[in-house]
Amino acid sequence: MRYTTVLSVLTVGLTMTSLPARAQTAEQQARFDQLSQLYADAGVIGDPDMVDCTLSGGEETLCIQITTGPAPTNHVTGPYCPRTINDPAEESGTWFFNDKVVAADGAFIKNLAVLFQDDEWQMYDADTGKVILVDGNLGCDVAGDPDSASEYTNYCVECAVSNLSEDTSETYVIPLVPVAAQDGQAARIGPSPGVGLAFNGVKLDAPAPLDLIEGNHTLGLMDSCVGHVNPHTGYHYHGLVGCEPQVAAPVEMHTALVAVAMDGYDIYAALGNTDRAGLDMCNGHSEDGLGYHYHSDAAGSNQFIGCFTAQYGCTSGDPTASCDASADARRGPPPAPE
Ligand SMILES: [Zn+2]
Ligand SMILES: [Zn+2]
Numbered sequence: 001m002r003y004t005t006v007l008s009v010l011t012v013g014l015t016m017t018s019l020p021a022r023a024q025t026a027e028q029q030a031r032f033d034q035l036s037q038l039y040a041d042a043g044v045i046g047d048p049d050m051v052d053c054t055l056s057g058g059e060e061t062l063c064i065q066i067t068t069g070p071a072p073t074n075h076v077t078g079p080y081c082p083r084t085i086n087d088p089a090e091e092s093g094t095w096f097f098n099d100k101v102v103a104a105d106g107a108f109i110k111n112l113a114v115l116f117q118d119d120e121w122q123m124y125d126a127d128t129g130k131v132i133l134v135d136g137n138l139g140c141d142v143a144g145d146p147d148s149a150s151e152y153t154n155y156c157v158e159c160a161v162s163n164l165s166e167d168t169s170e171t172y173v174i175p176l177v178p179v180a181a182q183d184g185q186a187a188r189i190g191p192s193p194g195v196g197l198a199f200n201g202v203k204l205d206a207p208a209p210l211d212l213i214e215g216n217h218t219l220g221l222m223d224s225c226v227g228h229v230n231p232h233t234g235y236h237y238h239g240l241v242g243c244e245p246q247v248a249a250p251v252e253m254h255t256a257l258v259a260v261a262m263d264g265y266d267i268y269a270a271l272g273n274t275d276r277a278g279l280d281m282c283n284g285h286s287e288d289g290l291g292y293h294y295h296s297d298a299a300g301s302n303q304f305i306g307c308f309t310a311q312y313g314c315t316s317g318d319p320t321a322s323c324d325a326s327a328d329a330r331r332g333p334p335p336a337p338e
Contacts, residue, residue: 020052020062028062028176035064035174035260038247042066042201043073045169045319052322053173055263055311056329057182063173067319068201070168070234071161072227075200075243077235080221080228081156085110085129093221093228096210100300101239104221106131109156120217123154131156137163142218144231146209149216157220159229168234171316172197173323175264178292178310186282186307187263192328193315194236195304196261199245202227203236203315204259204267207302226299232317239299240269251289258296263310266293282307 024032028050036048045067053063071077082092082105089103097115102108109131112121124131133156134142140159142148149157174197181187189195195204213220222228226239237244246256246269255269265284270276279285279295283305286292294305314323 020050022052022060022062024050024062024176031176031264032064035066035176038199038257038260039066039197039201041073041245042197042199043069043071044201045069050176051173053175053313054324054326055175055179055313056187056308056325057179057311058326059179059182059311061175061177061179063175063313063323065171065173065323066197067169067171068197070164070170070229072198072200072202072225072235072243074245075225077161077225077227077229078223080158080160080223081133081135081219082106082109082131083133084131085124087131093223094226095219095221096208096238096300096302101222101226101241104219116214118217121154123156123217123219133158135160135163140164140229140231143220143229146212149213149218153217155218157218159220159231161229161235164229164231164234168231169317169319170203170233171314171319171321172203172262173313173315174260174262175311175313178264181309181311186309187312187329188307189303189305193262193312193325194233196259196267198237198240198259199247202244203233204240204261204296204304205233205236205238208238210302233315238302240296240304241299249290251287254287254290255295259304261294261305261308262312262315263308264313265310266290267304268293268295270298271295280309282309284309 049065051065080093085106087106089105092105095104135158140163143159191206225243227237229235259267284294296304
């Protein structure tokens with residue numbers, strides 16, 4: 001596998017500096033091969049690569065680098081904002097309400113003031129019933145800049161994949177073998193690097209900043225797959241409802257593998273309420289045949305896992321950037337886009 005990579009690098013005329021400085025262990029090579037398989041249908045741009053990386057705790061190790069485009073490979077995206085207060089759920093998106101994913105249809109928009117017990121909500125024209133909307137390229141600008149939300153009070157914000165430039169991509173650099181956090185402290189989930197990557201190339205993103213969004217009386221509604229679009233990442237999930245590819249677990253009676261977390265541990269589908277009690281604060285546990293892994297939270301919780309048990313890698317909009325997550329971890333997270 002390494003030999004193949006060397007050849008392809010030489011063929012496209014890149015310098016040898018893009019090759020990792022350290023030799024991989026058998027465990028790292030096996031994981032690289034396994035992940036390359038799992039992401040075979042993820043719309044990977046180029047090929048998965050094995051690269052040097054510096055993880056959030058400063059550990060220098062080997063990572064897999066995967067670049068994906070802005071759209072899922074296995075399902076359509078949208079719709080998001082209803083156009084009128086009469087539009088049914090099938091022509092509308094979703095939002096979180098009381099820890100559930102609910103239809104954000106015309107009636108939802110009409111009833112916002114009642115639902116949130118806040119008279120400042122008025123996201124439709126009372127005379128025409130039209131939903132007040134910012135979409136197209138401007139919608140993407142607003143979705144990508146949380147500070148601009150205050151200028152779009154009572155707008156439904158919509159950014160579609162078709163509004164993005166074709167070269168929009170996100171590059172994920174994920175440790176091949178998880179490395180424990182240096183101080184034993186689990187790392188909290190921030191906008192950078194997000195949570196993980198599903199096998200259709202879609203990012204599992206950090207929690208949407210609901211307080212900020214709802215406090216500004218804007219809504220960046222999600223679609224029925226609990227995903228929406230910003231110009232940095234493209235389409236990304238804020239919950240898992242089965243739109244993501246599911247890979248059977250290698251042990252019986254276990255939920256399906258759905259993603260890999262940015263610290264290199266696997267993420268399996270959600271557990272029922274009773275089984276969830278055995279999970280740690282990050283939503284992880286160890287099981288025979290699987291080792292340590294996470295289970296995603298129920299959709300509607302606005303999070304996938306509670307924290308990272310191990311040191312995390314990087315995501316970047318620049319496929320040529322090298323990964324030093326320790327710099328990011330020291331700086332702290334920037335404000336989250338929607
Ligand atoms: Zn499990
Ligand atoms: Zn989002």
